[in-house]
Amino acid sequence: MANIIKKTAPTLIFIFGGSGDLNHRKLTPALYNLYVDGFLNDKFSIVGLGRSAYSDKKFRDHLLEGIKQFSRRPDDGKGPWKEFQEHVSYLQMDAGTESEYALLDKKIKETEKAWGEKPSVLFYLSVAPNLFPVIAKGVATIPAAHDEQNARIVIEKPFGHDLQSALELNALLAGLFKEDQIYRIDHYLGKETVQNILALRFANTLFEPIWNNKYIDHVQITAAETVGVEDRGGYYETSGALRDMIQNHILQVLCMVAMEAPVSFEANEIRNKKTDVLKALRRYTKDEVKENAVRGQYGAGWMKGEQVHSYREEKNVAPNSNIDTYAAVKFHIDNWRWQGVPFYVRTGKYLQDKTTMITIHFKQAPKYAFPPEAVDAWRPNRLTLTIQPQNDVRLLFQAKHPGQTMSLDPVEMVF
CATH class of the missing domain: 3.30.360.10 (Dihydrodipicolinate Reductase; domain 2)
Structure with a gap:
């Protein structure tokens, strides 16, 4: 069978709600599987974001438990996880405070300098729906978020709690980003x-x-x-x-x-x-x-x-x-x-x-x-x-x- 693996571009992934259940059960196990399958570029970085106080080690240990339980390739910490975890870190921040988004801007610039090239940047909102508008506005203050070729914002379900709130969220996102940058995700698919x-x-x-x-x-x-x-x-x-x-x-x-x-x-x-x-x-x-x-x-x-x-x-x-x-x-x-x-x-x-x-x-x-x-x-x-x-x-x-x-x-x- 022909090799159809297509590696991603160098990518920096910010996961809002990084310490939450969805990241623990679904997102990091999925990213780990992509890594093991060879789909991820050698230059990738996953940054969990949240208000909880985690060290990088504590955050990685937390995610490893999710790999053990929910990945199709359970890892005891001695397999590919040893290399994968080196790409994982945690950044404590309050997503409701606009000034905190300067931390993400700083991280993007540091990553670009370390890699010697501009990374693709993914903002993944794995949070409660009421935080979508707040975070979207905060992300929009980051200059790199407006790079139409290299920046994406991902909104998890539920997308609003009724028709009116979904329409309002759509209108907000359309006013902040280009449509090709916006991904409305149902992880079930x-x-x-x-x-x-x-x-x-x-x-x-x-x-x-x-x-x-x-x-x-x-x-x-x-x-x-x-x-x-x-x-x-x-x-x-x-x-x-x-x-x-x-x-x-x-x-x-x-x-x-x-x-x-x-x-x-x-x-x-x-x-x-x-x-x-x-x-x-x-x-x-x-x-x-x-x-x-x-x-x-x-x-x-x-x-x-x-x-x-x-x-x-x-x-x-x-x-x-x-x-x-x-x-x-x-x-x-x-x-x-x-x-x-x-x-x-x-x-x-x-x-x-x-x-x-x-x-x-x-x-x-x-x-x-x-x-x-x-x-x-x-x-x-x-x-x-x-x-x-x-x-x-x-x-x-x-x-x-x-x-x-x-x-x-x-x-x-x-x-």
């Missing part, structure tokens, strides 16, 4: 199986011809967790399951399952195809919402042999909170491909299994050619894409049970 959806659909003539309402009965998308909100009660009180998972992660996945074939994999083309799906989603009236959506909240009880608190007993949660920790919605896409095919999506805390999967349920094949005893275990064909905990694709179909009689059993092909 980095998962291998999510990226594989488009390859599975459009690189195989086996699936695309039957990817429509003539052959598909319904689609299910499930994101289930076996834990509660843990130490994220304060955040969850401002979001809930519907905002935390369905309106971003799950809708992105739904769009990739339902979109039309793109003419290229250029970012704007993929975005436009996704937008067409969102435009076709049926809007419900208030009365219809009750028939097509449900929300719930976990109570106290037992989970896998351990007694657990109710949501209202969690830290930083109001004792009379009505925030949802479970949400399910039945979507309809009113276009030619998907007319009449319901999309069922669900997500929740403290559910039986930790799993995220997409299941395509095909329509039932006619049974009249087979004797009644042959179809006792009959199951419609089913294609399942598992995103986590493992990454796999499963195809369920019928096959004859070995023997003299015509008896059918469902079998599964896994890859």
Whole structure:
């Protein structure tokens, strides 16, 4: 296979919220994997930013725990991590104080002098949404942030808490940076199986011809967790399951399952195809919402042999909170491909299994050619894409049970 590794340019990465959960679980493990795979330039630097007091060593030790737990290449500190950590440092700053951004300007200039060339600079906002406007304005005071070729600002989800706040944030960013500099990121799309959806659909003539309402009965998308909100009660009180998972992660996945074939994999083309799906989603009236959506909240009880608190007993949660920790919605896409095919999506805390999967349920094949005893275990064909905990694709179909009689059993092909 041809070598397709393309190394990045020399890059300086500032991670706001560097000591936070997202960086610990997702960002640094992802950057570490890129380093091990050989995608990062030899000249790169990752600077965690936050108000907490960390030394470089303490910060690196904290991130190493995330590598051990969440990287696809766990490292005990004796492998590639030893070299990788030399590129990682921590800078304590108050993102709400404009004068503190001079520290970042100084760091950029020091890096340029040390490397002997101008670095690409990435400002990654892994923080609470209410800090996006404050940090964006602060970053805009840094001269290097206005280098259209070499500076980027990345905004993590959630992008606002409603339509009005999202529009206001967009307007603010547009007034501070060029559109090509702004990246609105849903880290969920980095998962291998999510990226594989488009390859599975459009690189195989086996699936695309039957990817429509003539052959598909319904689609299910499930994101289930076996834990509660843990130490994220304060955040969850401002979001809930519907905002935390369905309106971003799950809708992105739904769009990739339902979109039309793109003419290229250029970012704007993929975005436009996704937008067409969102435009076709049926809007419900208030009365219809009750028939097509449900929300719930976990109570106290037992989970896998351990007694657990109710949501209202969690830290930083109001004792009379009505925030949802479970949400399910039945979507309809009113276009030619998907007319009449319901999309069922669900997500929740403290559910039986930790799993995220997409299941395509095909329509039932006619049974009249087979004797009644042959179809006792009959199951419609089913294609399942598992995103986590493992990454796999499963195809369920019928096959004859070995023997003299015509008896059918469902079998599964896994890859």
